[in-house]
Amino acid sequence: MKALILAAGKGTRISHLTQRCPKPMLPIQGRPLLEHAVHWLAAFGIHEIGMNLHYMPEVITNHFGDGRAYGVSITYAYEPELLGTAGAAKNLAHFLNEPFVVLYGDVFTNFDLSRLIAFHQKQQTGAAGADSAGAVLSLALYHVPNPAECGLVELDQAGRVVRFVEKPPVDAIFTDLANAGIFVCEPTIFDYIPVDTAFDFGRDLLPRLLDAGLPVFGIETAAHEYVIDIGTPAGYARAQREEIAYAPEPLTAQRRMPA
Numbered sequence: 186m187k188a189l190i191l192a193a194g195k196g197t198r199i200s201h202l203t204q205r206c207p208k209p210m211l212p213i214q215g216r217p218l219l220e221h222a223v224h225w226l227a228a229f230g231i232h233e234i235g236m237n238l239h240y241m242p243e244v245i246t247n248h249f250g251d252g253r254a255y256g257v258s259i260t261y262a263y264e265p266e267l268l269g270t271a272g273a274a275k276n277l278a279h280f281l282n283e284p285f286v287v288l289y290g291d292v293f294t295n296f297d298l299s300r301l302i303a304f305h306q307k308q309q310t311g312a313a314g315a316d317s318a319g320a321v322l323s324l325a326l327y328h329v330p331n332p333a334e335c336g337l338v339e340l341d342q343a344g345r346v347v348r349f350v351e352k353p354p355v356d357a358i359f360t361d362l363a364n365a366g367i368f369v370c371e372p373t374i375f376d377y378i379p380v381d382t383a384f385d386f387g388r389d390l391l392p393r394l395l396d397a398g399l400p401v402f403g404i405e406t407a408a409h410e411y412v413i414d415i416g417t418p419a420g421y422a423r424a425q426r427e428e429i430a431y432a433p434e435p436l437t438a439q440r441r442m443p444a
Contacts (some may be wrong), residue, residue: 193239291368335363
Protein backbone atom coordinates (compact mmCIF):
# COMPACT_ATOMS: atom_id res chain seq x y z
CA MET A 186 0.00 0.00 0.00
CA LYS A 187 1.15 3.54 -0.80
CA ALA A 188 0.43 6.84 0.93
CA LEU A 189 -0.06 10.51 0.18
CA ILE A 190 0.91 13.14 2.73
CA LEU A 191 -0.71 16.49 1.95
CA ALA A 192 2.22 18.83 2.49
CA ALA A 193 1.41 21.93 0.42
CA GLY A 194 -0.10 24.15 3.08
CA LYS A 195 1.35 27.39 4.40
CA GLY A 196 -0.56 27.51 7.69
CA THR A 197 -2.40 30.82 7.69
CA ARG A 198 -3.88 30.20 11.16
CA ILE A 199 -0.36 30.11 12.61
CA SER A 200 1.27 32.48 10.15
CA HIS A 201 3.54 33.86 12.88
CA LEU A 202 5.28 30.46 12.82
CA THR A 203 5.26 29.79 9.08
CA GLN A 204 6.94 32.87 7.62
CA ARG A 205 10.17 30.91 7.12
CA CYS A 206 8.91 27.35 7.39
CA PRO A 207 6.02 25.47 5.73
CA LYS A 208 3.47 24.22 8.21
CA PRO A 209 4.28 20.49 7.82
CA MET A 210 7.91 21.20 8.73
CA LEU A 211 7.19 22.90 12.04
CA PRO A 212 9.09 21.13 14.83
CA ILE A 213 7.18 18.80 17.14
CA GLN A 214 9.28 17.71 20.09
CA GLY A 215 12.54 18.22 18.24
CA ARG A 216 11.77 16.99 14.74
CA PRO A 217 9.59 18.24 11.88
CA LEU A 218 5.97 17.13 11.82
CA LEU A 219 6.59 15.50 8.43
CA GLU A 220 9.27 13.28 9.97
CA HIS A 221 6.73 12.06 12.50
CA ALA A 222 4.30 11.39 9.64
CA VAL A 223 6.89 9.46 7.61
CA HIS A 224 7.95 7.37 10.62
CA TRP A 225 4.30 6.71 11.49
CA LEU A 226 3.52 5.42 7.99
CA ALA A 227 6.68 3.34 7.81
CA ALA A 228 5.90 1.76 11.17
CA PHE A 229 2.80 0.27 9.53
CA GLY A 230 4.77 -1.03 6.56
CA ILE A 231 4.06 1.84 4.15
CA HIS A 232 7.32 2.81 2.43
CA GLU A 233 6.14 4.43 -0.83
CA ILE A 234 4.98 7.95 -0.10
CA GLY A 235 3.80 10.81 -2.29
CA MET A 236 3.88 14.44 -1.14
CA ASN A 237 2.27 17.44 -2.79
CA LEU A 238 4.23 20.68 -2.49
CA HIS A 239 3.46 24.36 -2.91
CA TYR A 240 4.68 26.71 -0.18
CA MET A 241 8.49 26.74 0.27
CA PRO A 242 8.84 23.29 -1.37
CA GLU A 243 12.64 23.33 -1.19
CA VAL A 244 12.51 23.18 2.62
CA ILE A 245 10.84 19.78 2.34
CA THR A 246 12.81 18.37 -0.58
CA ASN A 247 16.15 19.49 0.87
CA HIS A 248 15.30 17.81 4.17
CA PHE A 249 14.01 14.48 2.87
CA GLY A 250 15.61 14.08 -0.55
CA ASP A 251 14.35 10.83 -2.03
CA GLY A 252 13.42 9.55 1.43
CA ARG A 253 16.00 6.78 1.54
CA ALA A 254 17.63 8.06 4.74
CA TYR A 255 14.24 7.62 6.42
CA GLY A 256 13.56 4.13 5.13
CA VAL A 257 11.06 5.21 2.48
CA SER A 258 10.81 6.32 -1.15
CA ILE A 259 9.24 9.75 -1.73
CA THR A 260 7.58 10.97 -4.92
CA TYR A 261 6.96 14.72 -5.07
CA ALA A 262 4.38 16.72 -7.04
CA TYR A 263 4.72 20.51 -7.10
CA GLU A 264 1.52 22.56 -7.46
CA PRO A 265 1.99 26.08 -8.89
CA GLU A 266 -1.62 26.68 -7.84
CA LEU A 267 -3.11 24.77 -4.95
CA LEU A 268 -5.32 21.89 -6.10
CA GLY A 269 -7.05 21.16 -2.80
CA THR A 270 -6.75 17.94 -0.83
CA ALA A 271 -8.52 15.68 -3.35
CA GLY A 272 -7.10 17.54 -6.35
CA ALA A 273 -3.63 16.80 -4.98
CA ALA A 274 -4.43 13.10 -4.97
CA LYS A 275 -5.76 13.29 -8.54
CA ASN A 276 -2.52 14.99 -9.59
CA LEU A 277 -0.64 11.94 -8.27
CA ALA A 278 -3.06 9.35 -9.69
CA HIS A 279 -0.24 7.82 -11.78
CA PHE A 280 1.60 7.08 -8.52
CA LEU A 281 -1.45 6.16 -6.41
CA ASN A 282 -2.36 3.23 -8.65
CA GLU A 283 -3.39 0.88 -5.82
CA PRO A 284 -5.25 1.27 -2.50
CA PHE A 285 -3.59 4.11 -0.64
CA VAL A 286 -3.57 6.07 2.61
CA VAL A 287 -4.10 9.83 2.75
CA LEU A 288 -2.78 11.84 5.69
CA TYR A 289 -3.41 15.55 6.11
CA GLY A 290 -0.08 17.28 6.56
CA ASP A 291 -1.13 19.16 9.69
CA VAL A 292 -2.18 16.03 11.62
CA PHE A 293 -0.07 14.69 14.48
CA THR A 294 -1.35 11.30 15.65
CA ASN A 295 -0.67 7.97 17.31
CA PHE A 296 -3.72 6.39 15.62
CA ASP A 297 -3.43 2.66 14.91
CA LEU A 298 -3.48 2.82 11.12
CA SER A 299 -3.52 -0.96 10.81
CA ARG A 300 -7.01 -0.98 12.30
CA LEU A 301 -8.34 1.36 9.61
CA ILE A 302 -6.62 -0.61 6.85
CA ALA A 303 -8.06 -3.90 8.15
CA PHE A 304 -11.52 -2.35 8.45
CA HIS A 305 -11.35 -1.06 4.88
CA GLN A 306 -10.16 -4.40 3.55
CA LYS A 307 -12.98 -6.17 5.37
CA GLN A 308 -15.48 -4.05 3.43
CA GLN A 309 -13.64 -4.94 0.23
CA THR A 310 -14.02 -8.67 0.85
CA GLY A 311 -17.80 -8.51 1.05
CA ALA A 312 -18.48 -7.86 4.72
CA ALA A 313 -21.07 -5.28 3.66
CA GLY A 314 -23.02 -7.95 1.78
CA ALA A 315 -22.31 -10.32 -1.07
CA ASP A 316 -24.11 -8.13 -3.56
CA SER A 317 -22.67 -4.84 -2.29
CA ALA A 318 -19.75 -2.94 -3.70
CA GLY A 319 -16.75 -2.64 -1.44
CA ALA A 320 -15.83 0.62 0.25
CA VAL A 321 -14.26 3.20 -2.02
CA LEU A 322 -13.03 5.20 0.97
CA SER A 323 -12.75 4.61 4.72
CA LEU A 324 -11.89 7.36 7.15
CA ALA A 325 -10.79 7.72 10.73
CA LEU A 326 -13.09 9.75 12.97
CA TYR A 327 -12.65 11.46 16.32
CA HIS A 328 -14.73 13.49 18.75
CA VAL A 329 -14.00 17.22 18.70
CA PRO A 330 -14.84 20.12 21.04
CA ASN A 331 -15.39 22.49 18.08
CA PRO A 332 -17.79 20.76 15.64
CA ALA A 333 -18.48 23.92 13.65
CA GLU A 334 -14.85 23.96 12.49
CA CYS A 335 -14.75 20.36 11.18
CA GLY A 336 -16.28 17.96 8.69
CA LEU A 337 -18.93 16.07 10.64
CA VAL A 338 -19.95 12.46 10.00
CA GLU A 339 -22.97 10.32 10.80
CA LEU A 340 -22.58 6.52 10.64
CA ASP A 341 -25.09 3.71 10.53
CA GLN A 342 -24.72 0.61 12.69
CA ALA A 343 -22.42 -1.03 10.14
CA GLY A 344 -20.05 1.94 10.13
CA ARG A 345 -21.21 3.23 6.76
CA VAL A 346 -21.27 7.00 6.35
CA VAL A 347 -24.84 8.21 5.82
CA ARG A 348 -24.19 11.93 6.20
CA PHE A 349 -21.19 14.23 5.88
CA VAL A 350 -21.29 18.00 6.32
CA GLU A 351 -18.17 20.16 6.04
CA LYS A 352 -18.03 22.87 8.73
CA PRO A 353 -21.76 23.29 9.30
CA PRO A 354 -23.26 26.43 10.88
CA VAL A 355 -23.75 26.20 14.63
CA ASP A 356 -27.51 25.67 14.34
CA ALA A 357 -26.97 22.71 11.97
CA ILE A 358 -24.49 20.70 14.11
CA PHE A 359 -25.72 17.12 14.51
CA THR A 360 -22.71 15.38 16.10
CA ASP A 361 -19.21 15.96 17.44
CA LEU A 362 -17.80 13.07 15.37
CA ALA A 363 -15.40 14.55 12.82
CA ASN A 364 -13.11 13.67 9.96
CA ALA A 365 -9.62 13.05 11.36
CA GLY A 366 -7.79 13.66 8.07
CA ILE A 367 -6.74 10.01 7.73
CA PHE A 368 -8.25 7.97 4.87
CA VAL A 369 -7.80 4.67 3.09
CA CYS A 370 -8.88 5.08 -0.54
CA GLU A 371 -9.41 3.01 -3.65
CA PRO A 372 -8.17 4.44 -6.98
CA THR A 373 -11.85 4.39 -8.00
CA ILE A 374 -12.23 7.78 -6.33
CA PHE A 375 -10.25 9.41 -9.15
CA ASP A 376 -13.27 8.94 -11.43
CA TYR A 377 -15.05 11.53 -9.26
CA ILE A 378 -12.27 14.15 -9.07
CA PRO A 379 -11.85 16.61 -11.95
CA VAL A 380 -8.44 17.19 -13.53
CA ASP A 381 -6.43 20.35 -12.74
CA THR A 382 -9.17 21.70 -10.51
CA ALA A 383 -9.14 22.76 -6.85
CA PHE A 384 -11.15 19.99 -5.19
CA ASP A 385 -11.29 18.97 -1.52
CA PHE A 386 -12.05 15.68 0.18
CA GLY A 387 -14.41 17.24 2.69
CA ARG A 388 -16.07 20.03 0.75
CA ASP A 389 -16.32 18.26 -2.61
CA LEU A 390 -15.40 14.59 -2.90
CA LEU A 391 -17.11 12.99 0.09
CA PRO A 392 -20.50 14.58 -0.71
CA ARG A 393 -20.10 13.54 -4.35
CA LEU A 394 -19.34 9.92 -3.41
CA LEU A 395 -22.32 9.81 -1.05
CA ASP A 396 -24.63 11.38 -3.65
CA ALA A 397 -23.53 8.67 -6.09
CA GLY A 398 -24.46 5.99 -3.55
CA LEU A 399 -20.90 4.72 -3.24
CA PRO A 400 -19.91 2.95 0.00
CA VAL A 401 -17.92 5.20 2.34
CA PHE A 402 -17.13 3.89 5.83
CA GLY A 403 -15.65 5.25 9.01
CA ILE A 404 -14.28 4.08 12.35
CA GLU A 405 -13.67 6.02 15.53
CA THR A 406 -10.30 6.45 17.14
CA ALA A 407 -9.78 4.70 20.47
CA ALA A 408 -9.81 6.53 23.79
CA HIS A 409 -6.00 6.41 24.12
CA GLU A 410 -5.39 7.66 20.57
CA TYR A 411 -4.93 11.32 19.76
CA VAL A 412 -5.48 13.25 16.54
CA ILE A 413 -4.12 16.80 16.81
CA ASP A 414 -4.49 19.56 14.22
CA ILE A 415 -1.25 21.50 14.66
CA GLY A 416 -2.59 24.27 12.43
CA THR A 417 -3.92 26.20 15.44
CA PRO A 418 -1.85 27.69 18.28
CA ALA A 419 -3.64 25.48 20.82
CA GLY A 420 -3.13 22.35 18.72
CA TYR A 421 0.52 23.10 18.12
CA ALA A 422 1.11 23.62 21.84
CA ARG A 423 -0.72 20.39 22.71
CA ALA A 424 1.36 18.37 20.23
CA GLN A 425 4.50 19.38 22.09
CA ARG A 426 3.16 17.74 25.25
CA GLU A 427 1.81 14.40 23.96
CA GLU A 428 3.69 11.16 24.36
CA ILE A 429 5.04 10.06 20.99
CA ALA A 430 4.13 6.49 20.18
CA TYR A 431 3.78 4.67 16.91
CA ALA A 432 2.66 1.08 16.47
CA PRO A 433 4.30 -1.33 16.14
CA GLU A 434 7.39 0.79 16.82
CA PRO A 435 8.99 3.92 15.34
CA LEU A 436 11.83 3.81 12.89
CA THR A 437 15.08 5.66 13.42
CA ALA A 438 16.46 7.97 10.77
CA GLN A 439 19.08 6.31 8.56
CA ARG A 440 17.23 2.98 8.52
CA ARG A 441 17.54 1.64 5.00
CA MET A 442 14.65 0.64 2.84
CA PRO A 443 13.96 -3.08 2.63
CA ALA A 444 15.33 -4.76 -0.48
